[in-house]
Amino acid sequence: MFKIKIIKDLRTGSGWIRTGEEMETRVLPGGLPFEAGRPYQVISGTYSGHEIPQSYAVTIPKEKLFTEQQYTAISTELLKTTAEKQLLQQEIDELIASKKVALPREVTQAIERLRVVGFSNYGIISCSDQTSLLGRDYPPETIADLKSIKYFPFADKLIEGLVKGYTVEETxxxxxxxxxxxxxxxxxxxxxxxxxxxxxxxxxxxxxxxxxxxxxx
Incomplete structure (x- = not known):
């Protein structure tokens, strides 16, 4: 006994069996031993007794059932794996944070404002070197942010912070x-x-x- 699922509409003497129907069946008894291609026979429900050609259905794998002991073991292993993943992610986050560059608060605030108006890392660096040429292209507040970055004395530190990530430098x-x-x-x-x-x-x-x-x- 096993379940099948109809994969195309089947017309029978008592009406249509529609695609998607699921039903309990067996292979139709009789015929030669090990004969291939014998139809399924429905053994319960509305269509009990009907024959279903094999080309009209697929078998549905049996649902695997676990004992309480197996379920407990699987749950424990899953919780352990989840905890290990969380610890690993925490270590990764801490490693990433440790490699971030500390930048003055006014510089990080300027960077965030420039990002909001569409500046990329490259745009922030390249445009901050040409602020004298930008008066007609950007509003005064954007020019002020670019200048605050331009006058930050540690250019290498700034570039490293934009690439690796940055944190706010504590006063x-x-x-x-x-x-x-x-x-x-x-x-x-x-x-x-x-x-x-x-x-x-x-x-x-x-x-x-x-x-x-x-x-x-």
Missing amino acids: PQERIKRGVQAIYEKWTTIPTSGNDQRDGEDLAEQITKFVSAEMKL
Whole structure:
């Protein structure tokens, strides 16, 4: 017993069996052993008893059923594979981020505005070298953005950032704020000594050392 699917309309004595119909069948009994090309015979449903020539149908593979143990094993492996892919993607993202070039905020903002009005990486570099010739071709704000890029003193760094990707360069104040916040968050996870004054002095010392190093005092 197996399922078939009708692939072209079949006219029978009781009407049409239309393309797409699915039904339970068997190979019509009788004939010589191993005789090829014998028709299918429908064994249940509306068309029970009807014969279907093999050229009018295809067999439908049986759906594979899994035991609970097999299902659990497959699910576990799938979850493991998904987690490994997520970790790999995270490592790739971190690697890409580590290779990005830090550019001043005003430069990155100028680049983003130029991209909005249709500038490519090549266009940004080439046009920023010719800003004196662009007065009649671009509005003043675009000229200002191109000039801010032109006067960025590290041309190689700019080109590398456009090719590899870039991040916003932190100001000293932003860097210190982030560092102090990290010190505080870590400090709050350390068990207290029971002496608030001593704990406060320890936090102050860590922050002072960090800020002094950042400001190169």
